Amino acid sequence: MVSLFVALAVLASDVPTVAEASRAMDRAVRFFRTSVSAHGGYLWRYSADLKKREGEGKADPDCVWVQPPGTPAVGMAYLSAYELTKRGYLLDAAREVGECLLQGQLRSGGWAHEIRFEPSARSRYAYRVDPERPRANDRSQLDDDMTQSAIRFLLRLEKAQGRKDRRISEALDYALDALIEAQYPNGAWPQSFTGSNRASSRPVKAASFPETWSRMYTARPYAEHYTLNDNVMGAVIETLLDAWDFRRNARYRDAAVRGGEFLALAQLPEPQPGWAQQYDAEMHPAWARKFEPPAITGGESQQVMRTLIALALRTGERRFLAPVPRALAYYRRLLLPDGRLARFYEIGTDRPLYFTQRYELTYDDSDTPTHYSFKVASH
Template identity: 50%
Template sequence: MKRLIAIPLTCALFAVQVGAGETERQQALATMQSMTRFFQSEIATQGGYLWQYSHDLTRREGEGLATESMIWVQPPGTPAVGMAYLDAWEATGDSLYLQGALAAAGALVWGQLASGGWDYRINFDPAASGRWYYRRDVEAGDTDIGERRDTSIFDDNVSQSALRLLMRVDAQLEQTDDEIHGAVQYALRSFLQAQYPNGAWPQRFVEFPDPDEPFVGDARYPETWSREHPQADYRDYYTFNDNAIADVIDVMLEAHRIYGDDSFRDAALRAGDFMIRAQMPEPQPAWAQQYNHNMEPAWARRFEPPSITGGESFGVLRALLDLHIETGEPRFLEPIRPAIAWARRSLLPDGRLARFYELHTNTPLYFVRDTYELTYSDADMPTHYAFKVGGLGRIEGVENALQRIEQEGRQVLLAERRQRFRGSLSAEDDEQVRTIAAAMDERGRFVEDGTMRPDERGQPRIEMQVIRCRTFVRNLQTLTRYVTLSSAP
């Protein structure tokens, strides 16, 4: 899967030292190289990555157990690592990082599904990979899906993060790599076709909705709803859960910036209009995690009831702010102040928000550990899910963004978001470089205390020393920021 191609040097922003501490800058560059060489030579599988590894690489996992032939698409897996490599390439011009990004992109191209997106994981084992139906199968003339899996996932930023990396690599290569460019165009067409006529996207898809399907207008409360999980299939619901639609909007706006095709911008605008229609009426002018096709809040998993969400409502607010900043359309700001007023009056005593608020009453909803009985008590909640989320800080973040738009104008914020790294360096940044360098061992590893999944379900996690992709990405981005800003005039 190694990809060796000509590199357009005009795409890289070569770093020259101007004014930051030269010792720390050289230390940052050396640390970046060492950690990247280890990750590419010892951790990567066909250019891709999981989430976490035992220090001796005998155990591997993504969101679930993994084998040596598997990589994970869901962040902080392959796309997250690939993006960190691209940032490092732009800051240094060192082809080590670009080749890492190309390898990650190649792994994603290999695992692209016939439906156009990606599953949570990719398995390179020949026997195991036969359980999926890939784009390359279709292009080879294989038109019988049989029992193979072809479900593209929008949940958890899976397909969105994969496509975002491929688009960015495609832009760096000036669209000269036919495999990568072809994968991008195929995925973008699929994302457009997967959009419902009302502007929403589902949590996942295999087939595309009828573009002429009539749809209900504004969100409404259901006449009744069961307090017990109905075991219904929710995968085609209009889904804000885990910021699915907001993340697709990000992809569409980025695609418009890169390729200039107005169909991508139009898709983002339609999704924004859906967000406006999906805002629930007073006294709860926020959003549900998911809606059925009658535009009513609906059950998803057994711990995700019909409700108003203090969590994903902020993903919607972020997307509406982004759409206004990108387009200047004032309609995207109109839902924000009522939603923020609802959030303020819904705060828990500790300044957080409940993930779920009961329809009509606005009473926080929770579940009982083990039985998953819906309850008003937070005394014995399951621990695998965030039933309480950030509140006051996120409210203030949205209010500050609104204030800046009003006082400084959206163009200022638009210019800021075009900058990958902003600000200036301080003594604290110098110390961060030294701390990261000291935490890396002689092999280029960041080994830390952690736990790994057991082989059998239901058993406790195993305490051991681990290597985390999340730590790698965070450290590489921190060092890249330092190098970038130390090069700024």
């Protein structure tokens, strides 16, 4: 019994007090703001001496990353700490992140994967706050939760400030309007956008299988395909529902609902009632990158089902649950011996598809590239 009390005392002494945790947070935030931050923004990783700085790739001292876990993610951490403690310096830190994102908002309404501040590099982008440059990059990215994460952070910052910062509110108005404009008539969003898709003449139809599909990479543009890859649609719908929660504007809910209606349309027909990573204008599974073929996906389909369930819960519309049971039953049949799912299953056969390191399509998983998940967890 004495030894038990001793052990408990040792364990208890290892638990920091509130004061100790608070001091540690103060030091960490001070270090991030004064030594790590660049122009109020952040990257993904830094060496101990801060000389090496990286997002998805190497970055110079005047470059910050939007793509998670970059600038918006750090801002969210500041806001979470502020909401728990109400310490003003944490809100100040979040405001710095907000200012950085304002400097990186594109004229098309969203954000690219990075924000540049060095003048020559910055001139390559069509930032709203800068003079207009007709040939500059103005493509807002929805891939990898880029634009969406920036909007969600700014929504939370707007709320934390009681909607008193007009510049934040105006940037949000602009971004959310652009996001709604980028939605296709069938409810889908592309991987990225430069303007409105609302007047698109593409047909509104349910997903179907092509009569034939190329097993060779087609190298065709895919940025404007209807995109589920990397949870594009799920992140957009989550963002719009958050905007509806925070701002009570029915336009945001309506756009999210149309997105859910697209997810129902995009479910492929029996006997393969799953989803593809991306669809062309005819609602056929389509090629994207050289290792992303037309196929049923075991990865993004799980995200689709979670999004449909979240939509049903947050809107009260149970119709969004209808596609889930038959998809679940289908994917249970596709489980690999180790309990995982292949990222891709062949149209018509359900055979798992992989790529060799030379990017040749194959049924063999022994020589796959290491930069991509060709097998995914099932949960």
